[in-house]
Amino acid sequence: MTAPRAPGEGRAGKNALQRDPPEREVAAHTRTLVLGPYVVRTRNSSGAGERAGAAAPLAPQRPPESRLEEAYGLALAIELEVVSQSIIPITTPRPATYLGSGKVDEIAGIVAAEEIELVVMDCALSPGQQRNLEKAWGAKVIDRTGLILEIFGRRARTKEGTLQVELAHLAYQKSRLVRSWTHLERQRGGFGFLGGPGETQIEADRRQIQDRMRRIERDLEGVRQTRTLHRASRRRVPYPIVALVGYTNAGKSTLFNRLTQAEVFAEDLLFATLDPTARAIKLPHGATAILSDTVGFVSELPTMLVAAFRATLEDVVEADVLLHVRDISGVESEAEAADVENVLGQLGIDTNDRSRLIEVWNKADLLSPEERERLGGTIARMPAERRPSLVSALSGEGIAELLAGIERAVARGRPTFDIALDTTEGAALNWLYEEAEVIRRHDGEGGTISLLVRIAPEKEPRLASRFPQARKVA
Template sequence: MADGAGLHGTAAKPTRAWILHPDIRNERSRRLPEHGLAEAVSLAGALPSLDLIGAEVVRLPRLHPGTLFGSGKLEELKSRFRQEEIGLVLVDGPVSPVQQRNLEKEWGVKLLDRTSLILEIFADRARTREGVLQVELAALSYQRTRLVRAWTHLERQRGGFGFVGGPGETQKENDRRAIDEQVIRLKRQLEKVVRTRELHRSARRKVPFPIVALVGYTNAGKSTLFNRATGADVLAKDMLFATLDPTMRGVTLPSGRKVILSDTVGFISDLPTQLVAAFRATLEEVLEADLILHVRDIAHPESAEQAADVTDILHSLGVPGATPIFEIWNKLDLVEPGLREGLQAQAAAREGVFAVSALTGEGLDGLLAAISMAFDEARSARQLDLPFSDGRRRAWLHGEGVVQAETQTETGWRIDVLWTARQEAGWRAL
């Protein structure tokens, strides 16, 4: 790769890459290392500029602080990379700045850790203004903690951050100052975009249509389900992080009720902390949802572990406990026929669980009918007296669209509401 070329540069041929998944003894993990390696391979496959030559699990009795790997393994890998003419090594895990510098010097390659790779993918996928700004901010936050080599992102080409390559070392103070100036500029731009999105959300709250949010592990089939339900044409590929920016469409359910369906960014284990913070505004669509559809790839060998990761992230986002969640067991078409019937029976026996194939449409009618029924639950009328000091709870009632009539009294507001038991519980919890 020519000096200064990034993952998304204009090189004539893809960069030859190799993936290493460190498996550290006595380090507890939800996943088998082989499945972790498979996910890393899928991540690398999301970048067309890479030519993946090989991938392996490297079992380590312990981490070496300076080089990550022991001297014997270092020499073995160096020989292999030289023989295979490898230009880029992807380490599926955290790599410290010192380790990165030492490994690149020892092996004569460029090196990315898991965070850098995911940032590159996000940069390649982001399409909306907010998505682009959030990814740039995340990359700046990450790079500021490292500053091992030159800061090349400030003049990067669109679609990548150039974590690979650069013109050479520069003074850390200049790099840090440049990064801080960029961060301030990006935050100002992002504030404007977020304010615009909030205006859009406020406008949607006045529309009496419930919001149904699709969430799930990346590549679980959310976008395929979204397209099947809405007739939209959202990018839906068998690829990690095919969707980054939230997309919303109106859907008319079998009962005639209209809802707004929202497709969101896929979750992933060990998502870089910088990205969790940067994409919080994007994921606020989930916090606004009246119903969450947790889409699972039921054919994946680690479907349960992926579901646990999604649940953890939903909790960390602060999704209200009163928000109902349906679990969608997707990709039935990839399940062996003998197992498929058992999964369908299990789903049918559990409330709020649906076995479907978004690709073929199997099970979709039952799911859409259940969504419709969820919004047709019994509602009760109530008259509330709120003091003027309780403007927050009054605003919540209007935001939920449950206010039927309102008059002003000497001390506050008298409000007639028509709400569900879930909405009443949510209001009381404020």
Template sequence: MIETRMATERAFLIGVDWERDGWDIESSMAELAQLARSAGLDVVGMLTQRLPHPHQSHYLGAGKLEELKARQAITPYDVVLVNDELSPAQLRTLEDELGVKVIDRTALILDIFARRAQTREGRLQVELAQLEYRLPRLTRMWTHLSRQAVGGVGLRGPGETQLEIDRRRARQRITQLRREIAEVRAHRERYRQRRRQNQMPVIALVGYTNAGKSTLLNALAGSDVYVADKLFATLDPTTRRVTLPSGRVVLLTDTVGFIHRLPTMLVAAFRATLEEILEARVLVHVVDITHPRAAEQAATVRQVLAELGAAHYPTLTVLNKIDGIEPNLSPEELVREFDLDGDVVPVSALKGTGLPLLLERLEAKLMEAERVREVTLVLPYDQVRMLHLFHERGHVEDVSYLPYGVRVRGRFPAYLLASLIPQLHPVVEREGQRRPIERMNRYESHIPSPQPFPKHSV
């Protein structure tokens, strides 16, 4: 049996330095090279040019374009990767001039997503994003698209070009995909509704791609989620149960990583997935502190969260991979050195450093987000089954058995008290004072109902 393998394609990278997003050209091109390697390409060269903006027809200036053609003889390449999203005209002109395949940054990211998507939901979302990207670019994809299809006998007429047929089929497929993704969103919403009924709090891991979110999930939950030193290794949200220091159980969700210049069609297509972030009570922003552009990456994540409508969510910043930087730096020194801000915890998810402190800070942040109250109440013996809810979703400090019921003292979230106290009829105690049922409403007035986070369209 003869094993055949496709030769690795050689990629040449080009980019225009026009400082539109705050990233310097060196860092941006280094990330493009990392994307290329994640897509299985061999980077053989790089060319950049400083311009006020990319050329309207062929991206690079005329002189640099000639230089790029000359490089083909010195360093042969099979594909040219462009560090921006190209218009259909720019794409067509570059391919005609260079005689090789040209892929822009958006198409490259879409290709990586297509390679990594494992679930049906992920594949649907990626296919939708790819079709919406390709639809206006169909004119350059196949040479046969200018042919006309004519009818049979008695049906002859001007006909329909193959391009029009392919566009129509693409639009039909986009409509079908949107319908199927809407069904996925409805299924996810039903699942979220069950979680809301169970009052199980959700904590979402967010961050730049390859920051170590999946490794952190595995370390905290003892799970075996797929981990790789690749961009976008995780596309489908993964949820695991994590026990906090008080014994309370929460759901920790790993989400798709962000990247600067994240294609807008990807954000729209992955709306069903990204809505997991909007359901969280607390966000854990994971930052790769060893990356030379850690501050810029953190700013990109905050920008995407703002676009999703989650900028105001309670957030704990985790400075990951501290085993790879200078030891003995305090969190304050790390924040100053890497120009970060917010409530931070330094950890090494790979080695387990700082995880106990992270769980403590995470629980404190969750209590703050849920407006946890310290109360004492009495469960009548016919309602004692509720005791396990207080153990599971709060922190029970003391339990004592009285002739008329079970007295429970502890710290509990406001939503739990607001939902359960109306079911307790004989006695509620607070601050050492017994209150009969007729004064229940006065007690409840001290417990503000939790305000749901607003839904935002992506």
């Protein structure tokens, strides 16, 4: 198995990690065992996991090796010291311990021999299963949801992001008030076992937690109202909103930097981006759009995180155009795309609406000539409205074509006009360049200028008033 690149490589990664040295110090010295207890589907086992009282197993289309590699990458994302990793095929999750008693005893021996402090179970554990495994192994146990929450707790930088992570963590924690491991939180004062809001939430009863959740929800409601005002002001300008979505580590932030010439933290690291960032971009014919970078999705993204981050994800819901960024060089590209579309569906977005959603097949620079030829044939056979943009955010390949595709998507429903001007009408010409998209210009003999322009529907009355001679052509 090829291990993901070590987190923190490069100046940006180092700077990001230097912001929270106490948690990094703790994680770097936590000897960790990563286990992939994946349900093996048999003819008679369909639905067995649900009947066992555990949460549903991970999606069946992804091979166990790929799942474990992703879990390993998630552990590396907070610099855990992964001593060992292993796939454990199971047919039916056990209600008490998820694993069979023999396997529990076997892992107990490994934990003792390797001095393991933390066991990451790449599945969803019930509170009872988590407590029983901790008792059997004498080590801290967290499941996939808990690990993702830890990562989010480390990545949040803004007040809004911190509130959203805390809300999701408290929702997860309500049923998991496990006293036997609170010494870890008491030493480090934070989320789960590494860092966060402080020991009071860990040791509080459910009523106190619920009170805190209500306060956070009130604060986040203020955030939602502020975002609504910001969106309303952008609509008055107005600029179309283009949102980047995709699986974590698909290259969204690198693409964001390429399109906007910004320097957003972009690293080969799962969940490198958590807090949203927005910048203006120029489209080929001069129009301005707002590009928003968002948190990456992942398979089995906890529902509580989707709910907690709804204030942030409202930018996705409200976007005029969605760029679904895929790592086309990865063997799991199709499965990852399905996971992203599942989360978008939870947000009420129709992923079949290709007038709004553009697939961006990123990391073309990593393709072999044979793979590139095969993908080229695949794209050519697709209907024109569903064809993706093949790009390399790293090298810039395909970016011009992508911008043209964004412009076409934004332009749908925008009226087009033929306008004739005299060369002396400099103010009128300047207004068209400032307020509309000049698609074509022809400077004729005799001091006349012929223009083909496209304009936002809400600006059409102003154009008609200023240019009564304008002829609508589409």
